[in-house]
Amino acid sequence: MELLRFTTAGSVDDGKSTLIGRLLYDSKSIFEDQIEAVKKSSERKGLQHVDLSLLTDGLRSEREQGITIDVAYRYFATPKRKFIIADTPGHIQYTRNMVTGASTANLALVLIDARHGVIEQTCRHSFIASLLQIPHIIVCINKMDLVDYSEDAFNRIVEQYHEFASKLSIKDIRYIPISALKGDNVVNESEHMPWYKGSSLLETLETIHIGSDYNHNDARFPVQTVIRPHDTKYHDYRGYAGRIAGGIFKTGDNIVALPSGQTSRIKSIDTFNGPVAEAFAPMSVSITLEDDIDIGRGDMIVAEDNEPTETQDLDVMLCWMRTKGPRPGAKYFIKHTSREVMGIIKEVVYKLDINTMEKVTDDQNIKMNDMVRVKIRTVQPLMVDEYSKNRVTGSLILIDDTTNETVAAGTIQFNG
Numbered sequence: 001m002e003l004l005r006f007t008t009a010g011s012v013d014d015g016k017s018t019l020i021g022r023l024l025y026d027s028k029s030i031f032e033d034q035i036e037a038v039k040k041s042s043e044r045k046g047l048q049h050v051d052l053s054l055l056t057d058g059l060r061s062e063r064e065q066g067i068t069i070d071v072a073y074r075y076f077a078t079p080k081r082k083f084i085i086a087d088t089p090g091h092i093q094y095t096r097n098m099v100t101g102a103s104t105a106n107l108a109l110v111l112i113d114a115r116h117g118v119i120e121q122t123c124r125h126s127f128i129a130s131l132l133q134i135p136h137i138i139v140c141i142n143k144m145d146l147v148d149y150s151e152d153a154f155n156r157i158v159e160q161y162h163e164f165a166s167k168l169s170i171k172d173i174r175y176i177p178i179s180a181l182k183g184d185n186v187v188n189e190s191e192h193m194p195w196y197k198g199s200s201l202l203e204t205l206e207t208i209h210i211g212s213d214y215n216h217n218d219a220r221f222p223v224q225t226v227i228r229p230h231d232t233k234y235h236d237y238r239g240y241a242g243r244i245a246g247g248i249f250k251t252g253d254n255i256v257a258l259p260s261g262q263t264s265r266i267k268s269i270d271t272f273n274g275p276v277a278e279a280f281a282p283m284s285v286s287i288t289l290e291d292d293i294d295i296g297r298g299d300m301i302v303a304e305d306n307e308p309t310e311t312q313d314l315d316v317m318l319c320w321m322r323t324k325g326p327r328p329g330a331k332y333f334i335k336h337t338s339r340e341v342m343g344i345i346k347e348v349v350y351k352l353d354i355n356t357m358e359k360v361t362d363d364q365n366i367k368m369n370d371m372v373r374v375k376i377r378t379v380q381p382l383m384v385d386e387y388s389k390n391r392v393t394g395s396l397i398l399i400d401d402t403t404n405e406t407v408a409a410g411t412i413q414f415n416g
């Protein structure tokens with residue numbers, strides 16, 4: 001079954017928690033005892049309705065106990081699809097969280113309060129979604145119950161957003177009028193908005209076409225691990241396991257292993273469910289080759305006639321994720337697919353003002369959540385693609401080698 005990953009974006013009080021609670025509740029993805037607990041707390045608070053945001057917030061604090069993560073991943077499934085929501089509390093600065101899940105997110109849900117329309121935060125989140133090239137955006141115009149389910153109010157916001165978004169590069173934008181609190185158009189179609197002819201949010205999430213979100217042209221297979229079973233029955237087996245980052249691999253294909261440049265041919269492709277004749281992104285597989293060549297973790301198997309760029313000099317759009325900025329001349333671990341190399345930030349080219357979308361060149365001071373264009377030099381070469389071509393082989397993270405913390409995430413750019 002297909003898996004769709006999405007992030008939620010909205011400013012505090014737009015109704016993110018309520019919406020996620022509603023999605024889980026109406027799609028029957030939560031347990032009876034959790035519903036009971038939420039009903040009881042709502043009663044205790046003297047509320048007339050069941051406060052579904054308590055459900056999300058409760059799950060969130062469960063998740064956060066003992067672990068310091070800003071993103072809680074929530075899973076749910078319907079008969080049509082599986083979903084993973086990267087859910088972040090509204091009060092926490094959003095940029096870095098959105099960046100964290102970006103290379104895998106198919107979709108961003110942008111919430112707008114129907115009473116307020118497009119606000120600065122909406123623009124900022126959408127701009128980041130566009131920078132990260134999240135392929136689909138669903139703009140949920142929430143709290144329609146508070147504007148009398150007015151078609152005019154909805155259309156005004158659609159127009160406002162559309163005008164703003166025309167400056168961005170987002171491939172697919174849809175608009176849905178909802179009330180997360182009352183449940184209109186979240187899972188069930190609304191009785192209050194007969195003028196809206198589109199699908200509910202869940203139906204949209206279930207049917208939106210995500211097959212083309214992945215790169216199917218450039219075969220890229222970063223090797224995560226080498227499988228050599230100890231069982232004597234399989235002693236000849238030497239498989240390279242990992243997740244396909246792009247393109248299609250077929251048995252019999254000619255391949256090159258990078259960085260060594262040795263060539264061979266694919267003998268078999270194994271999956272959890274048995275052998276297959278062909279595999280594509282984002283499948284996890286184990287590949288065996290006709291020849292016994294030396295390949296290890298961090299190497300990349302690619303199609304013979306279509307290689308990525310091998311380089312030690314990278315232009316990167318970085319999102320800084322720590323309170324402290326980079327130390328001058330500091331070395332970082334650069335994790336790119338399954339490969340880790342040391343590298344330094346050579347130059348800050350400009351800072352991107354995410355409110356005005358302007359490039360600021362006279363401010364070299366990098367702070368948390370800043371988007372900065374930098375030049376990086378690595379000690380060993382990396383095999384990269386431009387982020388716009390491949391979101392997996394085109395992205396990297398920087399890790400502080402003393403604390404092991406992720407300090408930044410970046411997208412690789414090829415031109416100016």
Ligand SMILES: Nc1nc2c(ncn2[C@@H]2O[C@H](COP(=O)(O)OP(=O)(O)OP(=O)(O)O)[C@@H](O)[C@H]2O)c(=O)[nH]1
Binds near residue numbers: 180
């Ligand atoms: N009338 C109305 N109120 C809503 C709707 N959705 C959310 N609310 C209310 O708006 C307030 C904020 O909702 P939350 O779900 O906590 O919103 P949030 O701040 O985005 O959530 P966080 O993710 O915790 O930041 C709560 O009082 C909700 O009951 C809606 O569709 N209609």
